[in-house]
Amino acid sequence: QVQLLESGGGLVQAGGSLRLSCAASTRTFTSYAMAWFRQAPGKEREIVAAITWSGGSTYYADSVRGRFTISRDNAKNMVYLQMNSLEHDDTAVYYCAAPGAGVAAGGRSSEYENWGQGTQVTVSS
Numbered sequence: 001q002v003q004l005l006e007s008g009g010g011l012v013q014a015g016g017s018l019r020l021s022c023a024a025s026t027r028t029f030t031s032y033a034m035a036w037f038r039q040a041p042g043k044e045r046e047i048v049a050a051i052t053w054s055g056g057s058t059y060y061a062d063s064v065r066g067r068f069t070i071s072r073d074n075a076k077n078m079v080y081l082q083m084n085s086l087e088h089d090d091t092a093v094y095y096c097a098a099p100g101a102g103v104a105a106g107g108r109s110s111e112y113e114n115w116g117q118g119t120q121v122t123v124s125s
Contacts, residue, residue, distance in 0.1 A: 002026035002114045004096045009119030012086055016123075020081040022096030022116060029077045030054075033105035035112065036070060036081045038092035038121075048094070049081060050105035059105070063089070088125040093118040 003025040012018050020036070035050035049070035050059040058070055069082040079096060097112040099105055106112075 002029070002032060002098050004098065004114055004116035006094065006096045006116040006119040009094060009121045011122045011124065014086060014088055014123055014125050016086050017082070017084045018086065018121060020083065020094055020096075020119060020121075022079040022081075024077045024079065024096075024098070026077065028101060030074050031101040032098040032114075033103065034070075034072060034079045035097045035099075035105045036079075037095045037097055037109055037112075038090075039095070039118075040089075040092040043092075045095070045109045047107050047109070050107075051079065052105070059107075083121070086121075086123045088123050091121060091123045093120050 005023045008020040030053050033052050036048040037045050038048050039045040051070045055072050067085045072079045095118045096116040098114040099112050
């Protein structure tokens with residue numbers, strides 16, 4: 001199990017940028033692939049981006065590819081989501097998530113065992 005705590009959400013104008021951070025409390029952070037999900041009101045939770053334990057491979061949803069960047073700092077037990085060129089449709093609660101130790105990051109929320117409490121991102125148009 002790993003405890004996750006997100007920060008960095010807020011209100012931003014369309015076209016602006018935000019960086020989300022996720023702090024992981026575990027001694028075996030490099031055992032975990034990591035991902036960011038988001039959930040807008042009335043919609044299902046969807047994957048935004050994922051990263052392997054080493055950071056050597058990443059995945060992005062089509063809707064954010066080219067605008068968002070996921071990264072991790074294993075020395076600090078941190079995962080980041082840099083969000084540029086934000087759009088109104090990016091408005092959602094953003095969650096940091098990790099599957100079980102040693103498990104590859106999948107695209108469905110049901111594949112993840114560990115979740116943060118979420119951070120609100122609101123993009124004004």
